[in-house]
Amino acid sequence: MYRILIADDEPMIRKGLEKLVGQSGQPLASLRLADNGLEALRQIREERPDFLFTDIRMPKMDGLELCRQVSEMDPDIQIVVVSGYNDFEYAQKCLSYGVKEYLLKPVSKKAVEGALSKLVSLHAKQKSQAFVSVKKLEQWAVQAEEAIWSLQQEALQAVMAEAKQELSSYRLKLSHLVDVLGEFSALLNQKLNVRDVFTFTERLQLHDVAGEEEAWIRFEASLELLLQDLKIKRKGKLKDPVEEAKQYIEDHLAEDVSLEEVAERIGLNASYFSQLFKQSTQETFVQYRTRRRIELAKKLLAQPHYRITDISGEVGYADHPHFTKTFKKYTGFLPSEYRHKLGIE
Template sequence: MYRILIADDEPMIRKGLHKLVEQSELPIASIRTAENGAVALQRIREERPDFLFTDIRMPKLDGLELCRLVAEMDADIQIVVVSGYGDFEYAQKCLSFGVKEYLLKPVNKKAVHHVLEKLAKHKSKQSTETFVAVTKLERWADIMESAVWMLKEAELDELLEEMRLELTGSRLKLNRLVEVLLELHALLHKRLNAREVYLLHNELCLAEAGDETEAWARFEKDVRDRLAELKTRRKGKLKDPVEEAKQYIEEHLAEEVSLEEVADYIGLNASYFSQLFKQSSQETFVQYRTRRRMEKAKKLLEQPHWRITDISGEVGYADHPHFTKTFKKYAGCLPSEYRQKMGIKS
């Protein structure tokens, strides 16, 4: 699946190119546009495209400078310069910045599709040349997980250096290196989760890494942080995130607390927290909160001075009928019937 960015200050050119690219037979993940070079650069930093179509004369940042910056940032991005006949000589200055193809305005369907086919073939060849075996990634992940789990810092240092030297020797482009490092990160956390080790801040952000050195440094720091966090946790100096979440829920049973709110409170991504909570508790966030509310409702129902309507509000149900229905589903009887079983008159 290819990601494509189109930069041109003329709206009609942008729309036309977008439509022509869309009509190609290539598998396309996304087509984004930018009205000038500065916006295009920002788009690239947000998500690196596979192919960049850029005009030469644009405000704020022209195409020539954009090509230069892209070449410095990630030479793996294939650039197509779209220029008018009068700008062709000027456009040729981009040759030193790794421009792959030129398109003369006005562009047509046949020319665009031909260029896309050539870019795709080059991309396919490039991917083969920079292939990293899955078995190698799995082996590295196994050793990393073992070193982190056993707190073997020297062994981890040795592995990280081995990985760095081998990946550097493979001459991976920045976007390819980022993909490999993110895969290794995911494999490491999968193995730690299998041991029921749920570490904080499990997200690794490499999208803003300016070069290979920075991407590697961020990855290495993250792995070392995992070991340090585990060491601190074993000394009892770090709260378990799920236990901290449960305590927060307990203190706010009377409120309609959302999963997102609790995740934000303990500093975790909501999606990861949801997965982590279920793995640790064997029930979802909502199931756990409902169960704790019903258990508290039972305790209050066992105290004669509490009115049933007040209890529903005390455990977070503004709608009394909803509370009654939920309690019956959980306890097998209505709140009033539960009280009768306890020998208490409602």
């Protein structure tokens, strides 16, 4: 399953490429569109694509600069340049940034299929070059599962250290490392669930990591979280720690509750809890708390008997101007404007 991003500022061409790629017969995990290079770069950081189709001339950031930045960020992303005849010499400069194919507008179905076949072949070759022994992954997963099940934190850390040292010696590219760590995590979760005592949910998310160090931090935190999760389950606290944290935040929206306070409340290390919360909600602790405060503020603003200055305190903002600024950032309206929109004067 391949993730593909198309960047072109011309809507007709963008939609046309989307249709041709969709009809190519290649299995797609996602197919996203961007109308300029800057937006494309933002989406790449949000979720790494396997293949990028990009125009040369685009506003905000042109295709040449996009190719340069992508090649520095992750050279494993396969790039296809799509441009008009007059841009051919300009497009040739992209070759130094690892561009694998050049398509001339108007693009035909045959040309897109041919380019995708080439990219798929290169992708498969990359993965074969980064081969990591399945037997070795199985061995690590068995050791990690035993350490977690027996609540041996030092043993778990030793397994992670061994895995990190050996995998680092392979000098894997980021995309390959993400695949290997993802497979390790899936194997581990599978082995824990085979015991059929507690249910363990896969929480590792690596699709948006910016580098190897971040990938390792998330991976190691996810294993530590499994151990902490098992401790909680054995104490009879079967409630999901993230759901418990959400409820605590909800009950204390008017207070300046910290991440550390909530982590202590549910019995988790603060750094592990931070990783767990982000992976489960796709928001940081602060982002989630702010969003819930604004949602509560909107409900209170819909009730005429509440004064706006009182509402800011009700949702945890002692500083009224700060509440007003935050509310507008999230909703596009000042609190008074939002209330006026509801027909309340």
